[in-house]
Amino acid sequence: MVSLGPGDIELVTIKALKALKSSDAICIPTKSKDNSFKKSLTHKIVTALMREHNFTKPIIPVYTPMHFKKEDWQYQVDVIYSGFEKYDTLSFVTLGDGAVYSTVYYLLDIIKVQNPTLYCNSEVIAGVTSFSQASAKIKKPLCIGDSRFEIVPLLDREVPITTIYMRPKIGMDTDKIIEKGDIYTFENMNYKGENITPYKKSKVDKYMTLFIDFFI
Ligand SMILES: C[S@@+](CC[C@H](N)C(=O)[O-])C[C@H]1O[C@@H](n2cnc3c(N)ncnc32)[C@H](O)[C@@H]1O
Structure with missing residues (x-):
């Protein structure tokens, strides 16, 4: 589960880049039913990374309708399972950081129950959040001194x-x-x-x- 950061390829971590480079294929979410990547921001980031760092990998589209339905997450997990029939290592990419409102944990929760071995072999790679980037863009801290911040x-x-x-x-x-x-x-x-x-x-x-x- 690879966090890609907030859309700037220079904010993709070295660890995320290494994971993508060492994966046999990359699963990329798309909101398009036809599995195209016309509207996919993650696809833009991954292809830009491949261009910049001179590598290519087979891409597996994962239809992700964002309806927050169990059957949709199960479908995505099934796409990952079928990916593993062909490949040994897969990356599934997500925007920002996987810890913050990402599909990653809906999928991992299902995998944990259905395929404990795959769950144990999985790794989540942290990324730069959208709000860390927003703060940096305008040079305003999210919290400093005695303050706190809320999401x-x-x-x-x-x-x-x-x-x-x-x-x-x-x-x-x-x-x-x-x-x-x-x-x-x-x-x-x-x-x-x-x-x-x-x-x-x-x-x-x-x-x-x-x-x-x-x-x-
Ligand atoms: C599903 S959440 C994913 C958050 C992401 N995992 C993160 O670490 O920032 C999507 C929300 O994050 C915020 N967001 C993510 N990327 C953004 C960007 N590039 N510009 C502005 N807001 C963004 C928006 O509030 C958007 O509705």
């Missing part, structure tokens, strides 16, 4: 919330963090001593700690 889907109802807790003090007691969902502690991610625990650690040991209370 609010424009819907007419209450929605479940994911909360990210950052900038703790070493030695701090985490009692004040009231768990509402599924909380994890991430310490020294990608650095020496990386530690990810599927619960809230009671004390903060490292400055590079963040807690994410994932919505349920």
